[in-house]
Every structure is written in structure tokens, then in C-alpha cells.
Amino acid sequence: MSETLPGGGMPNDQCPVTNGETWSPIAGTKVILEASVLHKTYLSGERRLEVLHGVSLVVREGESVSIRGESGSGKSTLLHLLAGLDAPDAGSVHWEGSTDTGAARRARFLGMVFQSFYLIPELDALGNVLMAARVAGKIGPVEKKRAQELLARVGLAERSHHLPSQLSGGERQRVAVARALMNSPCLILADEPTGNLDEKTGDSIIGLLLGLCAEQRIALVLVTHNAAHAGRTARSVFMRDGLLQ
Amino acid sequence: MPWYLYLALKQLFPTGKRLSFFTAISILGVALGVATLVVTNSVMGGFGHEIRRMIIDTQGDVQIRARGLIENSGALVDEVAKVPGVLGVTPFAEGVGMIEYGRKPAFPLIQGIDVNRVNDVIPLNRFIRVGSLDELDDDTVILSSQLAYSLGVQIGGTVTISSPLLIERLKSDEVFLPRELVVVGIFEIGHQQLDSNTVLVTLRRMQDLYGLGEAVHGLNVKIAENLDPDAMATRINAVLPRQSEIVARSWLEANTEFLFVLQMEKNLVSILLMAIILVASFSIMSSLLTTVVRKTREIGLLGALGGSARQIAASFCVQGFLIGVIGTGAGLLFGFSFLALRNDILHAVNRLTGSQEALERFYQFSNVPAHIETVDLVVIIVGTIVISTLAGVFPAWRASKLKPVEALRNE
Numbered sequence: 001m002s003e004t005l006p007g008g009g010m011p012n013d014q015c016p017v018t019n020g021e022t023w024s025p026i027a028g029t030k031v032i033l034e035a036s037v038l039h040k041t042y043l044s045g046e047r048r049l050e051v052l053h054g055v056s057l058v059v060r061e062g063e064s065v066s067i068r069g070e071s072g073s074g075k076s077t078l079l080h081l082l083a084g085l086d087a088p089d090a091g092s093v094h095w096e097g098s099t100d101t102g103a104a105r106r107a108r109f110l111g112m113v114f115q116s117f118y119l120i121p122e123l124d125a126l127g128n129v130l131m132a133a134r135v136a137g138k139i140g141p142v143e144k145k146r147a148q149e150l151l152a153r154v155g156l157a158e159r160s161h162h163l164p165s166q167l168s169g170g171e172r173q174r175v176a177v178a179r180a181l182m183n184s185p186c187l188i189l190a191d192e193p194t195g196n197l198d199e200k201t202g203d204s205i206i207g208l209l210l211g212l213c214a215e216q217r218i219a220l221v222l223v224t225h226n227a228a229h230a231g232r233t234a235r236s237v238f239m240r241d242g243l244l245q
Numbered sequence: 246m247p248w249y250l251y252l253a254l255k256q257l258f259p260t261g262k263r264l265s266f267f268t269a270i271s272i273l274g275v276a277l278g279v280a281t282l283v284v285t286n287s288v289m290g291g292f293g294h295e296i297r298r299m300i301i302d303t304q305g306d307v308q309i310r311a312r313g314l315i316e317n318s319g320a321l322v323d324e325v326a327k328v329p330g331v332l333g334v335t336p337f338a339e340g341v342g343m344i345e346y347g348r349k350p351a352f353p354l355i356q357g358i359d360v361n362r363v364n365d366v367i368p369l370n371r372f373i374r375v376g377s378l379d380e381l382d383d384d385t386v387i388l389s390s391q392l393a394y395s396l397g398v399q400i401g402g403t404v405t406i407s408s409p410l411l412i413e414r415l416k417s418d419e420v421f422l423p424r425e426l427v428v429v430g431i432f433e434i435g436h437q438q439l440d441s442n443t444v445l446v447t448l449r450r451m452q453d454l455y456g457l458g459e460a461v462h463g464l465n466v467k468i469a470e471n472l473d474p475d476a477m478a479t480r481i482n483a484v485l486p487r488q489s490e491i492v493a494r495s496w497l498e499a500n501t502e503f504l505f506v507l508q509m510e511k512n513l514v515s516i517l518l519m520a521i522i523l524v525a526s527f528s529i530m531s532s533l534l535t536t537v538v539r540k541t542r543e544i545g546l547l548g549a550l551g552g553s554a555r556q557i558a559a560s561f562c563v564q565g566f567l568i569g570v571i572g573t574g575a576g577l578l579f580g581f582s583f584l585a586l587r588n589d590i591l592h593a594v595n596r597l598t599g600s601q602e603a604l605e606r607f608y609q610f611s612n613v614p615a616h617i618e619t620v621d622l623v624v625i626i627v628g629t630i631v632i633s634t635l636a637g638v639f640p641a642w643r644a645s646k647l648k649p650v651e652a653l654r655n656e
């Protein structure tokens with residue numbers, strides 16, 4: 001993990017890390033994500049289901065945070081609010097001090113990894129990784145080289161032209177990890193990325209994710225059921241009854 | 246290339262995979278619609294074009310006629326010939342007569358033409374298949390091909406011609422003697438009605454047959470290319486004797502109703518055939534709606550990656566557009582290929598069904614003509630692409646309305 005990826009060894013331009021400074025993923029560095037008193041309620045028929053009861057969370061640059069909790073405790077809902085994919089009923093989400101969590105900013109600020117991989121079946125592994133760059137509006141030889149190298153880093157250099165249907169579950173998730181890293185985001189949100197994988201493959205994916213995030217100074221919020229995986233992050237919180245503990 | 250365009254292309258033509266069945270059906274539907282429209286429009290346009298050409302070739306661009314006869318036609322010909330834009334003027338007389346050869350009679354339309362001037366207006370030389378127009382004089386005759394065939398007469402044969410007026414003019418002590426004329430030419434215009442029943446004689450012979458003296462029935466006028474026939478008719482009318490009942494009418498005006506029917510037929514058929522494109526557009530819509538449902542999670546992913554609702558919608562609109570463009574291209578290829586082989590196909594079908602004669606009798610043409618106006622082609626191409634793109638709008642709207650978070654939850 002000592003190699004430097006093109007455009008990736010250094011933090012994203014948008015991330016508030018001063019070039020030349022000694023980087024350290026410890027509390028005290030700048031806050032890149034701040035969620036304040038988030039409330040979210042869903043209507044289920046005539047029943048109101050309050051999923052989040054005022055959740056607050058701060059993530060600093062380079063920090064890895066895991067969120068554990070029982071099924072239905074609101075972990076994924078929180079992640080969607082943090083990603084700007086859904087709006088809270090009350091409270092606010094700030095990315096680097098701004099409430100702008102729109103689609104255009106999301107393309108550069110965030111990387112996301114999902115339990116079900118969500119690869120585009122018509123594109124090969126390389127095409128899927130490059131899709132993140134395409135959506136962010138930057139595609140060129142540098143990005144192509146970076147995508148190739150990211151695939152090499154996740155152990156899929158020889159399979160870059162394979163379609164998702166030709167890859168195993170673990171390999172698909174590796175492609176999804178490479179895609180999340182493609183734009184050198186400030187933050188990666190991972191929603192149970194090992195949920196569909198066997199234990200050994202899951203361990204490997206978590207190791208890969210944590211290692212690459214640390215190497216590239218990217219903050220990570222990991223939603224997981226797995227205590228062992230949660231234990232490998234710098235900070236672990238538990239979600240119960242719509243609140244973080 | 247914008248990502249939504251790239252994705253649209255990849256979804257239509259996936260890497261390492263065949264074209265999806267739904268896409269292939271949609272493209273085929275559009276292609277068939279376009280091909281049918283091109284073929285039908287071309288054939289109908291071809292018939293219309295042939296008829297127009299035939300009208301002009303046999304009547305000139307402008308025709309001058311009187312309620313009765315036109316006396317002193319020589320002076321009138323000179324006067325009309327001076328009008329700027331007029332390239333040629335030729336007088337004519339026409340009427341039904343009886344022709345007989347070897348005790349076989351027929352009742353053709355006899356056209357009396359001014360041999361010296363006719364080629365200035367009507368390209369008769371082009372239609373002469375055997376013999377020569379130069380040999381036409383007061384003692385000779387030129388017959389249409391099918392008339393000659395039905396009478397069994399050949400070049401050099403002598404036919405007798407008479408007219409009802411010739412008999413009427415006989416005095417009580419006179420013996421009726423039909424005119425004996427030698428066949429010196431056979432012509433074929435390509436129009437069944439004219440080719441089956443027309444006789445050409447000199448103007449003088451026709452004046453003799455009908456007892457016209459020096460009078461004629463009308464003048465045919467040829468005008469310069471690109472001039473408006475209606476405007477030229479107005480210009481010619483200005484030099485015609487005032488208070489006379491002689492009127493110049495363009496071929497467009499003289500055949501207004503016929504041309505209107507031709508155009509209306511073409512428009513109606515085009516509208517009916519547009520239904521094929523509409524059906525194909527529903528196929529596109531259904532295919533894209535299926536794609537939206539099938540790819541709900543991918544649409545959610547694109548939102549998560551930072552794609553805006555408008556860009557996601559554009560991806561589906563582009564797919565409709567591309568299906569339209571490819572289908573139109575394929576349709577044009579099919580259509581023009583079919584048109585190139587139309588006569589071979591028609592003759593093959595005729596050989597199988599033995600319907601060549603019926604075709605000539607009812608449709609007046611032995612070959613299928615084809616002519617498509619550029620504007621018709623543009624309307625077909627643009628119309629099809631617009632309809633196909635619009636067919637992508639509803640699925641695109643549905644896709645853009647999907648909230649990423651709900652789409653991602655759609656496991």
C-alpha cells in the first residue's frame with residue numbers, strides 16, 4: 001500500500017487538507033461532515049414511523065467511523081441523509097461547512113459502497129470504475145490510468161474488461177470500492193458492504209476499504225452488523241431507537 | 246462525451262453482448278415504418294410525377310383554347326411567341342375519328358400537329374419508337390404502339406381514316422371516300438391510354454378531316470424552366486385579343502382537381518402509414534419503460550454518484566432518439582433498396598400471378614415509377630426521429646422522478 005495513485009495519493013482538491021502539511025487522521029483535524037440533530041419520519045399507511053430522533057454525527061478528515069445497530073434501527077436512513085440522497089425532516093447536514101449536498105457536489109465529495117454492489121451490467125469493470133469520473137464530468141487519460149491502477153490495487157488488474165456477470169460477489173464489491181475511490185472523494189459512505197459476501201471475502205473487502213481510505217486520507221463511515229469489522233475502524237458508534245450511542 | 250449519452254449508447258449496445266431483444270424490435274418497427282413510408286411516398290410520387298410529366302409532354306406548360314375555334318392562328322402563334330419566357334408555340338386540332346386497316350376498325354383520338362413547330366413544345370421525337378416524325382406529311386400517319394399492334398399494321402401499311410364531320414359534309418351526290426394514309430411511324434409515350442388509342446396526323450390533314458379550314462382547336466406553349474406556369478399563363482392572357490373567348494391556362498390550372506386528388510391521396514396514405522411509426526413509438530416507449538423498471542437500482546446508483554434527475558432523463562430521451570435515428574437509417578436503406586429493385590420484384594410477382602396486363606390496363610404504366618420530393622423525405626426523417634424521441638420522454642420522466650434513495654431501496 002505504499003504506491004501513490006495518480007491524483008489519489010494526495011487528497012481531493014475539495015478536501016480541506018493543506019498540501020505540504022503532515023497529515024494525521026486524528027481528532028482535531030478539520031471537520032468534513034457534520035450532521036446536526038437529524039430527524040426522519042416515514043409514513044407507513046396511517047402510522048408514522050420515526051426512524052431518527054435527533055441524530056448528530058461529526059466526521060473529520062481521514063477518520064473511519066463505524067455505525068452498528070439492529071436491522072431497522074435507521075442506519076441506512078442516516079447514511080442516505082449524510083449522502084444528501086434524502087432530506088431530513090429536521091436538522092441539517094454540512095459537508096465542509098456547507099449545506100450544499102446537491103448532485104453535482106456529491107459527485108466530487110462522496111464515494112459510496114453498497115451491500116448489493118450496484119454495478120452497471122452493460123459496462124465492464126473498468127467502465128464501472130470510470131463511470132464515477134464520467135458523472136463528475138472529468139474523463140481523460142489521467143482518469144483512465146487512475147481507474148486501471150485502482151483496479152490493480154483491488155486485485156482486478158487482469159479482469160478490468162470483464163463484465164459484472166463474469167465476476168464473483170467479492171470481485172464485484174472490489175470494483176465498487178474502486179469506483180468509490182475514483183474521484184478521490186473526501187468521504188466514503190459504505191452501507192453494509194460485506195452483507196452479501198462470505199466472511200473471508202468480507203474481511204478482505206473491509207481490509208481493502210480501510211487500507212485504501214487510510215492511504216488516500218479519505219474519511220470512511222461504515223455501516224455494518226459485524227462487530228469485528230466495526231472494531232477495525234478508529235471510532236465505533238451504535239444506533240439504537242433512532243439515536244447514536 | 247456526456248455520461249448520459251455514453252450510458253445510453255452502452256445500454257443500447259452493451260459491451261460484449263448482443264443488441265437487446267426489445268431494442269432490436271423497436272429499431273425494426275421504426276425501420277419498417279420508414280421503409281414503408283419511403284416506398285409508398287416514392288411510388289405515389291412517381292405516379293404523380295409521371296402523370297405531371299406526361300401532361301406537360303403532351304400538352305405543353307400552358308394551353309390556349311377558345312370556346313369555339315381559333316381563327317387566324319398564325320398571327321396568334323407569332324404574338325404568343327413574343328412573350329418573354331415562351332420557348333415555343335404550336336397549334337393543334339384534335340377529335341375522334343375512325344381508323345381502319347384490313348377491315349379492322351378502331352376509334353382513336355386523332356391529333357393534328359404542326360410538324361414544323363411541334364418539337365418546340367412537345368418532345369415527340371423522344372417517343373417515336375419506329376419510323377420518323379420527319380416523314381409525317383399530309384399523306385402519312387403516325388400511330389400509337391398499341392393501336393398499331395391491335396390493328397396489325399406496320400410501317401408502310403396503309404390505313405383509312407375518316408371523321409363524323411367528313412361524312413356530314415358530303416353532298417348528296419358525293420361518294421364517301423375515307424382518307425388513305427401510309428403509316429410512317431409508331432410512338433410510345435408510356436401512358437397506356439395514350440399509347441392504346443392515339444393517331445398523329447398533320448394539322449392540315451386534321452383540318453381537312455374536321456373541316457376546320459384554317460382554324461385550330463388550340464395552341465400548346467412551352468415555357469422556360471423554373472418559370473411559374475400560372476404566372477406565365479397570366480402573362481400570355483395579357484397579349485391575347487381582348488373580348489375574345491380565347492384563354493390561356495397553365496397545366497396546373499387545367500388539371501387542378503386531378504392534381505388535388507393526387508396530392509390528397511398521397512397525404513392520406515402518408516398519414517395512415519404514419520400509424521406504423523406511432524405503433525413503433527409505443528414499442529420504444531414500452532421497451533424504455535421496461536428498462537426504467539429493470540434498472541431502478543442503477544438509476545438510484547447514478548443519483549448516488551452525482552447524476553442529476555435531468556441527466557438521468559436525458560439518458561432515456563437519448564435512447565429514444567438513437568432508436569429513432571438508427572431505425573430511420575435502416576428504414577431508408579431498406580426502402581431505397583426495395584425501390585432500386587422495384588421493377589424486378591414487380592415483374593417477378595407478375596410472372597407468378599400473370600397480372601402484367603391488368604397492371605398496364607388499370608395503372609397505365611408497365612413499370613413502377615418512383616420519385617420522392619426532398620421535402621417529403623425530410624418530413625419522414627424528422628417526423629420519425631421526433632416521434633421516437635418523444636416516445637422516450639415518458640420513460641425519461643418516470644426515471645427522473647425516481648428518488649435515488651427509494652430506487653436504491655428497491656432490492
